[in-house]
Amino acid sequence: MSTHYLSKNRVARMLRRNFSAALGVGAVALLLATNPSVAAVNTTGLAVTDTEVTVGILHSVTGTMSISETGSVQAEKLAIEQINATGGVLGRKIKFIQEDGASDWPTFAEKSKKLLVKDRVAAVFGCWTSASRKAVLPVFEQYNGMLYYPTFYEGLEQSPNVIYTGQEATQQIIAGIDWVVKEKGAKKFFLLGSDYIWPRTSNKIARKHIEKIGLKVVGEEYYPLGHTQFNSVINKMKLKKPDVIYAIVVGGSNVAFYKQLKAAGIDMTKEKPALLTISVTEDEIRGIGGENIEGAYAAMKYFQSLDNPNNKAFVKAFKEMWGEDIVIGDVTQAAYLGPWLWKAAVEKAGSFDIDKIRAASPGIELTTAPEGYVKIHPNHHLWSKTRVGLAQPDGQYKVVYETDELMEPDPFPKGYQ
Amino acid sequence: MFSEYSTAELMSIFAMQGFAGLILFSVFVLMALGLAIIFGQMGVINMAHGEFMILGAYVTYLISNLFSEYMPALFSMYFFLAMIVAFFVAGGLGAFVEWAMIRHLYKRPLDTLLATWGLSLILQQFYRTVFGAREVGVSLPDWLMGSIPLTDVIDIPINGLFVMALTLVISVSVYLLMFKSNWGVQVRAVVQNRPMAGAVGINTEKSDRVTFALGCGIAGVAGSAFTMIGSTGPTAGQLYIVDTFLVVVFGGAQSLLGTIASAFTISQAQSSMEFFLSGSMAKVLTLLVVVGILMLRPQGLFALKIRH
Numbered sequence: 251m252s253t254h255y256l257s258k259n260r261v262a263r264m265l266r267r268n269f270s271a272a273l274g275v276g277a278v279a280l281l282l283a284t285n286p287s288v289a290a291v292n293t294t295g296l297a298v299t300d301t302e303v304t305v306g307i308l309h310s311v312t313g314t315m316s317i318s319e320t321g322s323v324q325a326e327k328l329a330i331e332q333i334n335a336t337g338g339v340l341g342r343k344i345k346f347i348q349e350d351g352a353s354d355w356p357t358f359a360e361k362s363k364k365l366l367v368k369d370r371v372a373a374v375f376g377c378w379t380s381a382s383r384k385a386v387l388p389v390f391e392q393y394n395g396m397l398y399y400p401t402f403y404e405g406l407e408q409s410p411n412v413i414y415t416g417q418e419a420t421q422q423i424i425a426g427i428d429w430v431v432k433e434k435g436a437k438k439f440f441l442l443g444s445d446y447i448w449p450r451t452s453n454k455i456a457r458k459h460i461e462k463i464g465l466k467v468v469g470e471e472y473y474p475l476g477h478t479q480f481n482s483v484i485n486k487m488k489l490k491k492p493d494v495i496y497a498i499v500v501g502g503s504n505v506a507f508y509k510q511l512k513a514a515g516i517d518m519t520k521e522k523p524a525l526l527t528i529s530v531t532e533d534e535i536r537g538i539g540g541e542n543i544e545g546a547y548a549a550m551k552y553f554q555s556l557d558n559p560n561n562k563a564f565v566k567a568f569k570e571m572w573g574e575d576i577v578i579g580d581v582t583q584a585a586y587l588g589p590w591l592w593k594a595a596v597e598k599a600g601s602f603d604i605d606k607i608r609a610a611s612p613g614i615e616l617t618t619a620p621e622g623y624v625k626i627h628p629n630h631h632l633w634s635k636t637r638v639g640l641a642q643p644d645g646q647y648k649v650v651y652e653t654d655e656l657m658e659p660d661p662f663p664k665g666y667q
Numbered sequence: 668m669f670s671e672y673s674t675a676e677l678m679s680i681f682a683m684q685g686f687a688g689l690i691l692f693s694v695f696v697l698m699a700l701g702l703a704i705i706f707g708q709m710g711v712i713n714m715a716h717g718e719f720m721i722l723g724a725y726v727t728y729l730i731s732n733l734f735s736e737y738m739p740a741l742f743s744m745y746f747f748l749a750m751i752v753a754f755f756v757a758g759g760l761g762a763f764v765e766w767a768m769i770r771h772l773y774k775r776p777l778d779t780l781l782a783t784w785g786l787s788l789i790l791q792q793f794y795r796t797v798f799g800a801r802e803v804g805v806s807l808p809d810w811l812m813g814s815i816p817l818t819d820v821i822d823i824p825i826n827g828l829f830v831m832a833l834t835l836v837i838s839v840s841v842y843l844l845m846f847k848s849n850w851g852v853q854v855r856a857v858v859q860n861r862p863m864a865g866a867v868g869i870n871t872e873k874s875d876r877v878t879f880a881l882g883c884g885i886a887g888v889a890g891s892a893f894t895m896i897g898s899t900g901p902t903a904g905q906l907y908i909v910d911t912f913l914v915v916v917f918g919g920a921q922s923l924l925g926t927i928a929s930a931f932t933i934s935q936a937q938s939s940m941e942f943f944l945s946g947s948m949a950k951v952l953t954l955l956v957v958v959g960i961l962m963l964r965p966q967g968l969f970a971l972k973i974r975h
Contacts, residue, residue, distance in 0.1 A: 317900055473947060482942050485684060489680065502906065509812075513826045515814035535804075537899070539806055645804075
């Protein structure tokens with residue numbers, strides 16, 4: 251993996267390592283001497299020593315969300331291992347403490363408090379659902395911690411203590427809708443979602459945008475999380491004849507929805523209706539089955555099939571670490587960015603101090619991101635491209651469109667709330 | 668809410684929704700029948716019922732992989748074998764669980780709730796360890812995924828028809844077993860009066876074990892069938908358990924006929940409401956109606972008349 255901005259003095263470090271091999275203990279002392287002292291880089295009493303810095307990983311590895319969050323944990327561990335292999339952060343190896351949020355929001359709050367207060371971690375990579383993020387937010391603000399949050403989400407939030415490495419809603423939705431309108435000549439939309447904050451807010455933004463450009467929403471429906479019977483809403487879609495089914499169903503419900511859609515004779519590989527989703531990544535397709543979702547479009551910032559050298563190296567390293575069969579979805583990639591963005595901020599600040607990292611974060615660029623290039627906006631979200639992928643029978647997306655420019659994150663869109 | 672549709676459209680709406688309701692009805696019956704046998708006949712509150720279903724789903728997943736790997740020519744027929752294997756695997760585990768755990772708790776029915784809940788957690792973790800935390804995709808033969816177009820808007824999903832046929836076969840078999848076979852007479856005798864049944868020479872222990880195994884086996888077949896319409900993950904069984912108990916309790920726990928009647932009522936009510944109201948609202952209304960009726964009739968729609 252190329253690390254051009256990551257360590258200007260990589261060569262120097264390699265020399266030092268060879269030294270230590272040759273000279274043993276004496277060289278270790280030399281190595282320590284070349285690291286800036288703890289007092290210089292750490293003024294907030296974090297778990298930083300001369301050789302190590304401790305961070306936290308906080309995801310659900312048990313309970314219903316473990317299905318989604320496993321990928322994030324794997325990505326964060328990979329990034330940490332790679333950073334350590336190239337010399338660590340400010341000359342210190344990253345050590346992580348992993349906690350299990352157990353798909354339970356109060357547990358997330360408890361564990362984040364433990365990580366910040368007891369373990370004094372320098373940063374936390376974690377959370378997936380909006381509910382878990384909202385639960386830990388007061389803890390991070392009270393104890394002044396730093397959270398790198400990887401999921402695409404509904405927006406309407408900005409915290410000095412969070413860096414959002416996934417997309418906020420407008421980045422994902424507006425480019426996707428504009429594309430489908432232009433390419434498919436869509437005029438009538440049917441919105442479908444699971445019944446909680448993210449799909450409802452996202453559909454609100456989608457509806458505003460659809461109506462703003464003079465088109466029509468012919469149906470909007472929500473089903474409880476975990477719902478598995480979509481026959482009625484599919485019937486409704488058949489009667490209303492939308493040009494686009496805009497689906498934000500999450501988790502296991504997706505499997506039921508796409509299988510029933512196919513069984514009911516709606517063929518997404520035909521011209522109409524087109525199906526556009528912002529919630530089905532390659533991870534979900536493993537459960538749905540590629541043959542059941544073939545022909546659907548997804549609008550998000552990352553697909554495993556992205557054709558660029560960064561991504562190829564990332565996919566290769568990911569598979570080497572976690573197995574050949576693994577698939578990588580949008581959130582997994584966003585989780586991978588977390589440790590790298592943190593490292594860049596620490597090195598720019600020359601310190602682990604939270605306030606200094608925060609001040610250093612806006613403007614940080616990552617040219618090595620698997621999705622291409624990202625940059626932190628002063629509102630703590632990332633500039634990123636939005637892409638549209640066409641689902642293939644083998645479970646991968648083929649990229650059919652990407653925005654020319656990086657999209658500016660706009661967590662509080664005017665007129666969309 | 669009717670005014671926006673033409674008469675012809677309303678006709679097709681009712682036809683489509685009626686059919687969607689029938690599919691839902693079949694799903695409910697498949698889910699609830701195994702539980703009705705265990706809960707209704709034995710008084711055991713089996714919180715692990717959903718996990719027995721998912722066991723059937725995982726068996727189907729394994730067999731589908733086996734066929735696509737080694738016998739792709741026979742892939743289109745694997746589903747039947749999968750259902751039979753699912754029945755025996757889930758039934759076998761059921762028999763083991765009855766022997767190891769449940770039989771010690773017959774005198775304390777409320778404790779079966781706790782014990783089987785623990786069992787469900789153990790099974791979930793077991794699935795997670797063996798199959799991974801993510802959902803697995805069960806590929807289905809093509810002929811099961813198609814639909815038969817009747818009119819412009821009405822398509823009949825073949826997997827829906829398949830589930831309906833399967834439900835019919837299983838319901839009739841259970842009926843014959845329970846009411847027309849010697850074994851069924853014994854089970855019902857044990858349920859109504861255990862000491863007396865024992866006194867006339869019925870092997871009550873064996874009867875219990877076979878009943879429990881049968882209930883779990885039916886759950887396994889249901890799980891196998893649900894791979895056509897739902898997801899297969901370690902915790903997916905949890906999604907079904909509430910609906911399943913709802914159907915069984917609403918119907919009257921000890922009556923198999925009640926289970927079927929209640930599945931029909933709930934599914935048709937939900938299906939017709941879903942079209943004109945939102946999905947979440949339909950579910951809420953269904954629950955409200957069920958709760959209301961249970962307040963008036965705590966024993967459920969159909970109660971067995973027995974002397975207490």
